[in-house]
Structure formats: structure tokens, C-alpha cells
Amino acid sequence: MVDLISFIISAAIVLGGALGVVLFANPVHNALSLIASFFGVAVLFIIQEAHFLALVQIVVYGGAIVVLFLFVIMLLGVDRIEAVEEEALVGQRGTALLAGVLLFGVLLGGLFFSGPDADVAPEAGRTAITGRQAQVVPLTDEQNVTQLGRDLFTRNILAFEATGLLLTIATVGAVVLVRNRGAEDLVVDEPGSAAA
Amino acid sequence: MILTETWYLVLSAGLFSIGAVGLLVRRNPLVMFMCVELMLNAVNISFVAFSTALRDLSGQTAVFFVLVVAAAEVVVGLSIVVAVLRRRPTATADDLVELGG
Numbered sequence: 001m002v003d004l005i006s007f008i009i010s011a012a013i014v015l016g017g018a019l020g021v022v023l024f025a026n027p028v029h030n031a032l033s034l035i036a037s038f039f040g041v042a043v044l045f046i047i048q049e050a051h052f053l054a055l056v057q058i059v060v061y062g063g064a065i066v067v068l069f070l071f072v073i074m075l076l077g078v079d080r081i082e083a084v085e086e087e088a089l090v091g092q093r094g095t096a097l098l099a100g101v102l103l104f105g106v107l108l109g110g111l112f113f114s115g116p117d118a119d120v121a122p123e124a125g126r127t128a129i130t131g132r133q134a135q136v137v138p139l140t141d142e143q144n145v146t147q148l149g150r151d152l153f154t155r156n157i158l159a160f161e162a163t164g165l166l167l168t169i170a171t172v173g174a175v176v177l178v179r180n181r182g183a184e185d186l187v188v189d190e191p192g193s194a195a196a
Numbered sequence: 197m198i199l200t201e202t203w204y205l206v207l208s209a210g211l212f213s214i215g216a217v218g219l220l221v222r223r224n225p226l227v228m229f230m231c232v233e234l235m236l237n238a239v240n241i242s243f244v245a246f247s248t249a250l251r252d253l254s255g256q257t258a259v260f261f262v263l264v265v266a267a268a269e270v271v272v273g274l275s276i277v278v279a280v281l282r283r284r285p286t287a288t289a290d291d292l293v294e295l296g297g
Contacts, residue, residue, distance in 0.1 A: 003199045011207045014241075018211055021230050022218035034230050037211075041237050044204070048248040050256050053240075053263075060263055065233065065270050072274050073226060076281045093221055100217035107209035111202070137253040144256075151257050163264040170268035174275040 006047050013040035031069045038062045051144045204245035212238035223288040225277045229270065236266050 013036055020033025038061040045054035137151050152160050215234035222228055240259045247255025284291065 004197055007199050007203060011203075014207065015210060015214070018214040018218075018234050021227070021234060022214060022221065027224060027226055030227050030230055034233065037234060038237065041241060044207075044241055045244055047199075048204075048244050050244050050247070050259075053244065053256055053259050056260070056263060057240075060267060061233070061237070065267060068270060068274060069226060069230065072278060076278065096217050096220035099220060100213045103216055104209055104213040107212065108206065111205050111209065137257075139247070139251045139253050147253055148256055148260065151253050152260065156257055156261075159261060163261060166268050167264065170271045174271045177272070177275040177279050 003047055006043065010040040010043035010047070013037070014044070027073050028070065031066055031073065034069070035062050035066050038066070049144060052148050201245040201249035205242055208238045208242040208245070210238075211235075211241065223290060225280070225289050225292075226274075228289060229273055229277070233266065233270070236262060 017033045017035075017037025017040060021030045021037065024030050024033060038057060042054040042057040042062070045051075045057060137147075137155065140147060212235050215231045215238060218231035218234065219228055222231065240262055243255040243259045243262070245255075247253065247259075280292065
């Protein structure tokens with residue numbers, strides 16, 4: 001029961017934050033709504049006892065990613081109001097809304113009108129949607145961090161190394177992209193510098 | 197009423213749809229990125245819901261990797277946005293059509 005109440009509250013926060021991201025006109029407000037949404041998702045993870053992911057969700061998403069967004073917004077000075085009334089394409093809003101409703105309907109249809117056949121679902125909650133047993137790494141009563149760490153560093157060690165490589169490539173790529181190659185000198189306005 | 201994984205999956209579908217609509221409607225490239233993050237989070241919710249429902253850790257491992265890839269994607273994407281917007285501060289996603297040469 002406590003689970004259900006926490007779920008309803010955090011789901012409201014998640015969806016409200018998401019609507020804020022889509023509907024607010026000011027990019028700063030969008031970023032702040034995004035934090036609210038991420039925080040709600042972290043609470044959902046805690047309800048499901050994925051404690052490590054909840055922590056990482058707040059640190060990486062709420063901390064690093066949204067701060068990066070805000071930093072870019074402030075750096076570029078694009079925190080002006082987007083012309084919300086003006087539509088670039090005729091009928092873009094309506095078509096997008098229709099596509100979203102259709103997508104939601106298709107997802108719900110897939111959720112409620114598919115599922116395991118009654119004869120291949122021996123125990124509820126332990127079979128995948130396909131009706132087959134799906135356990136690869138069974139959850140135990142150990143601490144969540146212990147289990148996740150063991151799975152990461154044994155079964156998924158190659159993928160883990162690959163993500164390290166991916167992050168390195170992303171960092172190098174970002175530096176290369178924003179480098180001011182051979183352009184005008186950086187204006188340094190510290191006292192004592194010769195640049196004007 | 198008992199909290200089952202169906203609740204999480206419905207929430208996930210709703211969040212994904214909101215993110216998709218936002219991606220289609222908004223024209224500021226930064227806000228479009230935020231909507232992509234919303235969609236990634238929707239998928240993460242359903243990963244963890246399945247992980248709990250099936251008593252299988254693999255879903256949580258997948259969420260971990262989604263987090264890492266999302267971070268890398270934001271770094272590269274935002275640097276592209278910075279590179280474009282530094283030249284034309286009023287650019288929207290529609291103006292990127294000029295990249296076609």
C-alpha cells in the first residue's frame with residue numbers, strides 16, 4: 001500500500017515534469033522540469049529496490065546532465081522565449097499530438113493485448129511476455145550494489161570496458177568539435193593581459 | 197490495489213509518448229535533447245520494472261549501460277549544438293537545413 005501511494009506521487013512528479021519539459025517556453029524552466037522528472041524516476045527505482053540505479057540516476061542525470069544543459073543554455077544565452085505561437089510547419093502541432101496519441105495507444109495495446117498464453121505461464125510474474133522463462137541472472141537477497149557490481153565485472157566485463165572507450169571517444173570528440181580552429185584569438189579579459 | 201509491473205509499464209508508455217511529442221513539437225535543439233532524455237528514462241523505467249517482475253538482474257545492468265551511453269550522447273550532442281549556435285545564436289532545428297550545402 002505504501003508502495004502504491006509512493007508510486008502514484010512519484011508518477012505524478014514524473015509526468016508533470018515531462019509535461020513541463022514539453023510545454024514551458026523558457027529553456028531554463030524546461031531544464032528544471034527535467035530535474036523533477038528525473039527525481040521522480042529515481043524514487044520509482046527506490047520503490048523497486050534498485051538502490052544503486054536510483055543513486056546514479058540522481059548523480060548522473062540530475063547532477064551532471066542537467067547541469068550540462070543549464071551550462072550550455074547560459075553559455076550561449078539562448079534562454080530567450082521561443083516563439084511558441086508560431087508554427088514552422090502548418091499543422092505540425094496537431095500531427096505531432098496525433099502521432100503521440102497513436103504511439104501511446106500502440107504501446108498500451110501491445111501491453112494489454114499481448115502476453116503469455118495461459119498454458120505456458122506456470123507461475124505469474126516469473127515468465128517474460130513471450131511466455132518463456134527469462135531468468136539470466138536471478139535477483140537474490142544480497143545487496144543491490146553487490147549483485148550489480150558482480151554482474152558488471154564478470155558477465156558484462158567486455159561491455160563495461162567498451163563503455164570506458166566510448167566515454168573517452170565522446171570526450172575527445174567534444175573537444176575536437178568545440179575547438180576554435182585557427183579562428184580569432186580568445187579574448188582574455190583578466191587584469192594584466194594584453195588582449196583588448 | 198496492488199502495485200504490479202503493469203503500472204510501471206503504463207507510466208513508461210506515457211512518458212515515452214510525451215517525450216516523442218515534445219521531440220516533434222519543439223524547435224529549440226536543446227529542448228529536443230531534453231525530450232530524448234525523457235524517452236531514455238521511460239525505457240529505463242520499464243527495464244527496472246521487468247527486472248523486478250522477473251527477478252532478473254539483467255534489466256538493471258542494461259539501465260546502467262543506457263545511463264553511460266546517454267551521458268556520452270549528451271556530451272557529443274551538446275558540443276554539436278554549441279558549434280552550431282555559436283555561429284548563429286538564433287538557430288532553431290529548422291535552420292540546420294542549411295547544412296545541406
